[in-house]
Amino acid sequence: MEKIFVEVVAEHCLNGTTRPVSIKWEDGRVFTIDRLLDVRMAPSLKGGGQGIRYTCRIYGKEVYLFSEENKWYIEK
Amino acid sequence: MKRTILHADLNNFYANVECLYHPELRDKPVAVCGDIEARHGIVLTKNYPAKAFGVKTGDVIWEAKLKCPGLVTVPADFKKYLRFSRLARRIYADYTDQIEPFGIDEAFLDVTNSIQLFGSGFDIADTIRRRFREELGLTASVGVSFNKIFAKLGSDMKKPDATTIITEDTFKERIWPLPVGDLLYVGRSTCRKLQSRAIFTIGERANRDVNDLRLLLGVWGETLWCFANGLDSAPVRHAGEESVIKSVGNSTTTCRDLVNIDDVKLIVYVLAESVAARLRKHGLKCTTVAINVRNTELLSFERQGKLQIPSYVSADIAQKAMDLFRTNYLWDKAIRSIGVRGAGLVTADGHFQLDLFDCSRIEREELEKAIDGIRKRFGNYSIQRCAMLLDRNLTGFNPKDDHVIHPVSYFK
Numbered sequence: 001m002e003k004i005f006v007e008v009v010a011e012h013c014l015n016g017t018t019r020p021v022s023i024k025w026e027d028g029r030v031f032t033i034d035r036l037l038d039v040r041m042a043p044s045l046k047g048g049g050q051g052i053r054y055t056c057r058i059y060g061k062e063v064y065l066f067s068e069e070n071k072w073y074i075e076k
Numbered sequence: 077m078k079r080t081i082l083h084a085d086l087n088n089f090y091a092n093v094e095c096l097y098h099p100e101l102r103d104k105p106v107a108v109c110g111d112i113e114a115r116h117g118i119v120l121t122k123n124y125p126a127k128a129f130g131v132k133t134g135d136v137i138w139e140a141k142l143k144c145p146g147l148v149t150v151p152a153d154f155k156k157y158l159r160f161s162r163l164a165r166r167i168y169a170d171y172t173d174q175i176e177p178f179g180i181d182e183a184f185l186d187v188t189n190s191i192q193l194f195g196s197g198f199d200i201a202d203t204i205r206r207r208f209r210e211e212l213g214l215t216a217s218v219g220v221s222f223n224k225i226f227a228k229l230g231s232d233m234k235k236p237d238a239t240t241i242i243t244e245d246t247f248k249e250r251i252w253p254l255p256v257g258d259l260l261y262v263g264r265s266t267c268r269k270l271q272s273r274a275i276f277t278i279g280e281r282a283n284r285d286v287n288d289l290r291l292l293l294g295v296w297g298e299t300l301w302c303f304a305n306g307l308d309s310a311p312v313r314h315a316g317e318e319s320v321i322k323s324v325g326n327s328t329t330t331c332r333d334l335v336n337i338d339d340v341k342l343i344v345y346v347l348a349e350s351v352a353a354r355l356r357k358h359g360l361k362c363t364t365v366a367i368n369v370r371n372t373e374l375l376s377f378e379r380q381g382k383l384q385i386p387s388y389v390s391a392d393i394a395q396k397a398m399d400l401f402r403t404n405y406l407w408d409k410a411i412r413s414i415g416v417r418g419a420g421l422v423t424a425d426g427h428f429q430l431d432l433f434d435c436s437r438i439e440r441e442e443l444e445k446a447i448d449g450i451r452k453r454f455g456n457y458s459i460q461r462c463a464m465l466l467d468r469n470l471t472g473f474n475p476k477d478d479h480v481i482h483p484v485s486y487f488k
Contacts (some may be wrong), residue, residue, distance in 0.1 A: 041163075043213025048097045049158075050213055069159075 003047030003066070003073040020054055020065055020074075023074070031058050044068075047075040078244070080197040081312060082185040083219045083227035086164065086203060087236035089181035090121040093160055094150045096213045101148055105129055109137055109149045115412075121150055126238070157181075160212060167207050171200055176313040182231075184224050186312035196396075203237040209237070224259055224309040225304055226251065232258070246307050252279025257305055270294065276303050321358060325366070326350045327415025333372055334411040340401060342471050347416040347462055348394035350475040355418055355447060358424070360387035362418030365396040371409035379404045385429070386422050391441050393418060406441035 007024040018031035018041075023034045035057040044066050051068030059064050086092070090108040095101055110116030119135045129144030142145050162182045168175045171194055174186035182448035188199050194200050201218035208216045215237035219230020220242055229251060242250055256278055257267040269292060281289070281455045282304035291298030302308055319347035324346045334340050344367075344376050355362060366380035379400045383392060397416050406410075431437065456474045464471040 043096055044098060045096075045213060048099045050096060050163075067410075073373035 002076055003044065003049060004076045005071060005073045008067075008072045009066070018052075018066075018067070018074070020056065020067075023058075023065065026068070033059075033062055037062065042066075044073075044075055049072060049073070079186060079188045079189055079222055081199055081221055081224055081227045082187055082204070083221075083231045084164075084168070084183050084185065084201075085217045085219075085222065085231040086181040086208070087132050087161075087215045087217060088094075088121050088123050088127075088310055089160075089214070090152060090157055091123040091126075091150075091465070092214050093157055094153075095123060097156070098150070101150075103177070104148050105131070105144050105146060106148045106150060107131055107140055108152050109150060112137060113164060114331055137394060160214065163212055164208065164216075165444060167204060167211070171204065174312040174314050178228075182228075184227065192205075197298075198239060198241055204409045205237060207238065221247075223306055224310055224312065225308045226306060228260055229254075229258065238467060242308065246365045248279070252277060254282055255279050259300070261296075261300065261303070262450060266296070269422045321360065321421060323366075323417050323419035323421065324351050324354045324358070324360070324362070325358075325368075325415055325417030325419075326354075327368060327413060328431065328475060329413040330411075331469055335415070337402070338466070339470065340411065340414065341398060343414050344401070344416060344464060344466060345390070345394050345463060346391075346473065347414065347470050348397060349390040349419050349461075349473060350388035351416055352388050352393055352444065353451075354447065355421075356448060356464075357389040359387045360421045361424050362393070362425070363420035363422060364418070365393050365400065366417040366419055367397045367400050367404075367415070368413075368415035369401065369405060369411060370413040373409055374412070375409075376413075377404070378418065380417075382420075386435075387428065390445055391440065 008020050009022045011019040011021055013019060020033055020037060022030050023043070024030050036054060037057060038055035040053055041051070043050040044064070047066070049066060049068050051055060051066045054065040054067070056063055056065050057074045064075055082370055083307055091106050094108055095106060103125065105123065105128050107119045107122040112121060117137045119131060119137065119140050121133060122131045126144055127370045131140045131147065134456055136292070137149060157180060165175060165177065165183065168183060169187055170188050172185050172187045176184040179185060187197055189201065191206060194203065197220040201220050205216050205218060208214050217231045217235045217237065218239045219227040219233070219242065221227040221230055221242040226247060227241045245364060254277060256262055256275055257271050259278055260268070260378060269383045270281065273292060275284060281300065286298055286301045289301050291297070291324060293300065315475050326346065328343065330343060334343065362383065363381050363386045364382050368378045370376035381400050383395055383396055387393065393416065447459055456476070
């Protein structure tokens, strides 16, 4: 298990919240986040880290997207 | 009024943070260590697998590796720990505004006024523990009691990830049978003194006549007697409330042993400059200078002396420190670490008797202020005493800004 840092396109809303819209994978493919299921502070037990955890549905699969001190990563 | 006080203690804080960031180490014995190169090579924290091998905080690295051959040592990363400390404080702040940090990984919380909102002290303690686990991935022990001393004791009783309650009805059964050294501020020598009077448990101490203890330990005796009887009434400070500074000091373990007076002088000057700069920053002057010396055998002593006039000028402090050193050190062993401290603080704008014949005083103060200004704009090493260049390795540290974690005292 490791963490993969990814580029993210995000919406910064008026109320100060951040909403990731799509992520760019290592090989350059861009995946749109179909749905945001949950946002909370959480540790990344598999990747090693701690930050804001966005539970995203991408192509019917649930993945954890973490934002730690403005760096984004996914547990692989 | 009966208070509800929590003491939260993050278990094996440094080690657990490192394990969180290195999942592959989670089941291995891990010790977070200081920098060997800078001769701070001791174990700062260890995780539970390492503890099972008998690795202790303060062990030298080779000693720890001897006890536990597979030990993984990780360098300390204080920036990371401070971040977690801040996150923890943010969680506490959801329950009370009376948060008094006690070191980087511990805090006292007074939740007396929050129990109407969030449930009993025990419930709040459990909620805080759950949030630590779920949001930070760390575990904490929480003690719940009616004063700070017992709350602290409670958090030490059950580890890891547990809540311990000590109430006014149960403290006699729960705390009194414990050894006398378990309570805050009973160290090795106080413990020895108490044991020589056949005081072995906290209960025996609580039941002794308070005058006996005062004879034995002075004012301390009374304080400790109050602690043991649960009469401690020290308030939990509000978040952001600054405590009164009692002394300003810096110390360092040098990168090599100090073997002669010139070496000592260099270090004392670096430390005195830092102490003086910090005094100026707080608008204080010191009337007493104290030094702390530790030799290569790890034997240490402290000596202090009064200044003629309160001062925040580094030359005054350094000179007094050197005088103290010269009269008190015999050079039977080389020196490993030195500390300089300014105590007996008074406000800088206070009045004092001027010297009729020495007019250079104000000039020197202005000079140091000018140096402060230069350093603020161009960095700490932009202006230095010439002597500092004699040994760059020895003097190349900045005690004022390098150290972010200060020891705390219960009596502020």
